[in-house]
Amino acid sequence: MMKLRIIFPMLFVAVIAVSSCVSTGKYKDLQARYDKLDSNTREMKGKYLLTERNLAIATDRVKSLDDQLASERANNKQLQNALDKCLTSSGQGNLNISKLVDEINRSNRYIQELVNAKNKSDSLNMVLTNNLTRSLNAQEAQDVDVKVLKGVVYISLADNMLYKSGSYEISDKAGATLSKIAKIIKDYNNYDVLIEGNTDNVPISQKNIRNNWDLSALRASSVVMALQTNYQVDPKRLTAGGRGEYNPIADNNTPNGKAQNRRTQIIITPKLDQFMDLIGKAPENQPAKQ
Incomplete structure (x- = not known):
């Protein structure tokens, strides 16, 4: 016992x-x-912040190109006025007139280069947008919004089309739409692509997902992986990032507003090299003082 x-x-x-x-x-x-x-998640946030900075730089470069074009046109007008004065003044010699003509010609060539570059970028964006829009069927067009803002193409995808309910896994029905977007991305291989996840302000309560930052970043990462793995988009062109609930486009106090805020954006931006080269080529000559 x-x-x-x-x-x-x-x-x-x-x-x-x-x-x-x-x-x-x-x-x-x-x-x-x-x-x-x-x-x-930390790694994705770091990559996202870097790409967001590059996107801001790209937007600034496009604005800089517009500003420089306006400045050069004003400079050209001053040169033309100076030439007109030379032609009407008996005290000016042929040497000054010849110099002004050369400066005007250089300014005109530079203006044309700026115009051509801007027109090319605008035209490529328009063709890209039209090609994508025409490829979508009526149902897909309801879930996909395509816009061009300041030289950047924004493709906004509804979360109920992209993901399984309450998840960051890509749904089966999203495949057809993503394949069309992937084709456009591959056709325009001189563009960088940022995938940006966004949520509404309802707190997430799921295992291994801490908050809406995690959910938005994971959803963006899922789209990146689908583009890379299923559609062979070069991963060097892709960046995934999440903005959580902090980039709303509608009021979160209504169901419709929440639905609009739950979205994933595919942001397609031109590379900066061509704009940097053009801005660096600005003529240094100033109009002659009379």
Whole structure:
């Protein structure tokens, strides 16, 4: 009897130890998965911030191109006025007139280069937008919004079309639409592509997803992986980023507003090299003082 009294407590302790061991193992596994997710999220946020900065630079470059074009046209007008004065003034020599003509010609050539570059960018964006819009069927057109703002193409996709309900996994019905977008991206290979996730302001409560920052970044990452893996888009051109609930386009106080805010944007931007080269080529000559 004494032996049984000793054995039962020992068995009880052993059962507790085994149970504790299993729980610890599961905890460690979950912790490892969480740490990996946290690391991936931080990495995606870093890449997103870098690309967001590049997007801002691209927008500024387009504006700079417009400003420089306006400035050069004003400079050209001053040169023309100076030439007119030379032609009507008996005190001016042929040398000054010839110099002014050369400056005007250089200014005109530079203006034409600026105009051609801007027209080319605008034309490519228009063709890209038209090609994509025409490829969408009536149902897809309801879930896809395409706009061009300041030289940048924005393709906005509704979350109920892209993802499984309450998830960041790509739904089966999204494949046809993504394949059409991927074709456009591959056809215009001189453009960089930022995938940007956005949510409404309803807190997320799912395992291994801490908040809307995580959800938006994970959704953007899922689209990037689909474009890379399923449609062979060059990953060097792609960046994934999440903006959580902090970039709304509608009022979150209504169901319709929340639906509009739950979106993923594919932002297609021209590379900056051609604009940088043109801005660096600006003529240094100033109109002659009279």
